[in-house]
Amino acid sequence: xxxxxxxxxxxxxxxxxxxxxxxxxxxxxxxxxxxxxxxxxxxxxxxxxxxxxxxxxxxxxxxxxxxxxxxxxxxxxxxxxxxxxxxxxxxxxxxxxxxxxxxxxxxxxxxxxxxxxxxxxxxxxxxxxxxxxxxxxxxxxxxxxxxxxxxxxxxxxxxxxxxxxxxxxxxxxxxxxxxxxxxxxxxxxxxxxxxxxxxxxxxxxxxxxxxxxxxxxxxxxxxxxxxxxxxxxxxxxxxxxxxxxxxxxxxxxxx
Numbered sequence: 001x002x003x004x005x006x007x008x009x010x011x012x013x014x015x016x017x018x019x020x021x022x023x024x025x026x027x028x029x030x031x032x033x034x035x036x037x038x039x040x041x042x043x044x045x046x047x048x049x050x051x052x053x054x055x056x057x058x059x060x061x062x063x064x065x066x067x068x069x070x071x072x073x074x075x076x077x078x079x080x081x082x083x084x085x086x087x088x089x090x091x092x093x094x095x096x097x098x099x100x101x102x103x104x105x106x107x108x109x110x111x112x113x114x115x116x117x118x119x120x121x122x123x124x125x126x127x128x129x130x131x132x133x134x135x136x137x138x139x140x141x142x143x144x145x146x147x148x149x150x151x152x153x154x155x156x157x158x159x160x161x162x163x164x165x166x167x168x169x170x171x172x173x174x175x176x177x178x179x180x181x182x183x184x185x186x187x188x189x190x191x192x193x194x195x196x197x198x199x200x201x202x203x204x205x206x207x208x209x210x211x212x213x214x215x216x217x218x219x220x221x222x223x224x225x226x227x228x229x230x231x232x233x234x235x236x237x238x239x240x241x242x243x244x245x246x247x248x249x250x251x252x253x254x255x
Contacts, residue, residue: 058237060161063174065141068115068124076123077114080142085127088112093128108132119173120146145176148213155209158201159239160187165197167212168239180214188235198226205249209242224252 073089081089091102094109102111108130115124122143130137149155149169158177159166165177165185177200179185185200186193198221204212220226225248228234244254 058161058164060159060166060174061164064117064166067118069118071114071116073114074123077112077125080123080125080144081112081127085112089114089125094130104130105132107134117143120175122146143176145178147178148211153210155204155212155242157239157241158204158245159237160234161237178212178214183214187229188232190230194229194234195221195226198222198229201225201229201245202249204242205246222249225249228252228254 077089078086088102088110089112091111092100093111093113094100094103094107097103098106100109100111103109109128110130111128113126113128115126116122117124122145124141124143127140127142128137129140154170155167156170156172157168159168159174163186167175167177169175177185179196183196184193185197187197188194200212200214202221202225228248240248240254248254
């Protein structure tokens with residue numbers, strides 16, 4: 001039987017004994033079968049206001065973080081953080097309880113906060129790190145991404161955002177670009193990351209934006225796409241339409 005968030009999953013983790021065992025097949029509403037638990041994504045946010053994460057610098061990270069909804073921890077969050085940190089999912093932040101087990105001297109903090117993405121129903125676990133006195137403080141968001149779009153959905157743009165690659169579908173919804181395990185993306189240098197991204201761009205163009213599943217074919221991608229993705233021109237933040245990606249394959253340029 002498919003997992004129907006948030007009530008179709010019986011949690012079998014006991015934070016008092018420190019162990020968990022479960023097997024999960026997930027069908028998030030509106031996304032279709034399967035989630036990429038091996039496609040972990042991490043965003044680090046280095047600014048807070050009143051104990052809440054505030055993104056600085058990336059409008060795309062801000063857009064994604066702002067849509068997250070707090071929720072109770074479940075087995076998907078345990079899978080994200082691992083058994084070592086699982087118990088901390090149930091402990092309050094220092095801002096809520098200075099005597100929390102994850103508080104440090106009543107001021108520092110190493111708590112975890114749990115959310116889900118209401119668009120994809122993917123789990124999100126945010127690790128709060130705050131030193132005593134707060135001279136260093138950040139949040140690291142851990143999540144996973146869908147394996148692809150639902151049938152019939154189409155990519156509208158691909159977004160290069162520093163070290164993170166996003167995609168936007170035709171209704172404007174922002175997603176992480178799915179990636180195969182151990183095959184991350186990169187830009188602006190010669191190496192595996194740009195090569196993998198060039199392969200994905202080539203696949204997107206060939207499929208007219210309808211296929212963004214990871215695990216593209218091996219072998220070298222189109223040389224014009226690879227040359228641009230590996231160049232300094234690809235390093236800065238930019239949102240490329242499907243037409244621009246097609247132009248890149250034809251000419252080696254996006255304009």
